[in-house]
Amino acid sequence: EAGVAQSPRYKIIEKRQSVAFWCNPISGHATLYWYQQILGQGPKLLIQFQNNGVVDDSQLPKDRFSAERLKGVDSTLKIQPAKLEDSAVYLCASSFRASGSTGELFFGEGSRLTVL
Amino acid sequence: AQSVTQLGSHVSVSEGALVLLRCNYSSSVPPYLFWYVQYPNQGLQLLLKYTSAATLVKGINGFEAEFKKSETSFHLTKPSAHMSDAAEYFCAVTFNQAGTALIFGKGTTLSVSS
Numbered sequence: 001e002a003g004v005a006q007s008p009r010y011k012i013i014e015k016r017q018s019v020a021f022w023c024n025p026i027s028g029h030a031t032l033y034w035y036q037q038i039l040g041q042g043p044k045l046l047i048q049f050q051n052n053g054v055v056d057d058s059q060l061p062k063d064r065f066s067a068e069r070l071k072g073v074d075s076t077l078k079i080q081p082a083k084l085e086d087s088a089v090y091l092c093a094s095s096f097r098a099s100g101s102t103g104e105l106f107f108g109e110g111s112r113l114t115v116l
Numbered sequence: 117a118q119s120v121t122q123l124g125s126h127v128s129v130s131e132g133a134l135v136l137l138r139c140n141y142s143s144s145v146p147p148y149l150f151w152y153v154q155y156p157n158q159g160l161q162l163l164l165k166y167t168s169a170a171t172l173v174k175g176i177n178g179f180e181a182e183f184k185k186s187e188t189s190f191h192l193t194k195p196s197a198h199m200s201d202a203a204e205y206f207c208a209v210t211f212n213q214a215g216t217a218l219i220f221g222k223g224t225t226l227s228v229s230s
Contacts (some may be wrong), residue, residue: 004159033217040125042206042220043160056217091159104150105218107159 002026004108006092012114018080021111024073025094031055033105034067034077035091043091049075050097082115089113118143120207122221130229135179135194137224139207142188149190150208150218151181160206166190177201202228 005024013019025032030051035043046065048055051072060067064083069075079086089112093105123138141147148167152160164175171183181192190207204225208218 035220040222042208042222044220045217048217093160104162104165105160107152107161109157109159112157 004092004094004106006090006108006111008111009109010112010114012116013082015084015115016081018078019082019113020079021077021090021092021113023075023077023092023108025075025092026096026106029094029096029106030072031095031097032069032075033093033095034075035093037089037091037110039088046077046090079113082113084115087113087115118147118209118211118219120149120209120219120221122205122207122224124224125222126225126227128227128229129197131199132196135192135197135201135226137192137205137207137226139181139190139192139221140188141190141207141209143209143211145211147209147211149181149183150210151175151179151190151192152206152208152220154204154206154223156203163192163205197226197228199228199230202226 032049034046037043046060047057047067049069052069067077089110091110092108095105119142121140150165151163154160164173166173166183174180179194204223206223207221210216210218
C-alpha cells in the first residue's frame with residue numbers, strides 16, 4: 001500500500017514570496033490533515049478535511065495560509081506571503097475514519113520550508 | 117480542552133538500559149492516547165495506541181505503554197535500549213476515534229550511547 005506522498009521535500013524562499021505544498025493521501029482515506037512542525041516542537045494542526053469539506057481550520061493563519069482539497073483526494077497548502085516564522089516542516093497526514101477504525105494517522109515525510 | 121505534557125525534552129540512556137519517556141495528559145472525557153516516533157528527516161510513525169481496551173499496550177520495536185487513569189499518565193517504556201531507538205518521540209491525545217485530530221506534545225529526543 002502506498003503511503004502519504006508529499007512534495008516538494010525541501011523549499012527555500014525569501015520572505016514575502018509564496019510557496020505551495022502538495023499532498024496525496026493513502027487511497028480510501030477520507031480525512032486529511034495538515035500539521036506545522038516548528039523545530040523543537042510537536043506538530044500543530046493547521047487544517048483538517050473530511051472528503052473535500054473543512055472540519056477544523058481554527059489554527060490556520062488565514063491572512064496568509066490557504067488550503068484546498070477540491071476533489072476529496074489530494075490537497076494543496078499555500079503560504080502567501082511567507083514570513084520568517086513560517087520556517088517549519090509541513091506534515092500531511094491521512095486517516096480512515098469509520099465505525100470501528102482505530103483513529104491512527106498516517107504521515108508523509110513532510111515538506112521542509114526555510115524562509116530567508 | 118485536551119493536552120499532553122511530555123516531561124523531559126531530552127533523555128539519554130546507554131545501550132541495554134531501560135528507556136522511560138513520560139507523558140501526562142489532560143482530558144475532560146475518556147482519551148485515546150498514542151505514541152509516535154520520528155527519525156531524522158522522516159514523517160511520524162505510530163508506535164502504539166490506547167483506545168480504551170487493555171491498559172497495558174504493546175507496540176512495535178519492543179515498546180510498551182501503560183494507561184493509568186489515576187495518574188493521568190501514559191508513559192512509554194522499553195526494557196533494553198538499542199542504538200536504533202535514537203529518535204524523537206511524541207505523545208498525542210484525542211477524544212474521539214471518528215473525526216478529531218490528534219493533539220501532540222512537544223516531543224522527547226532519545227539519545228542512546230554505546
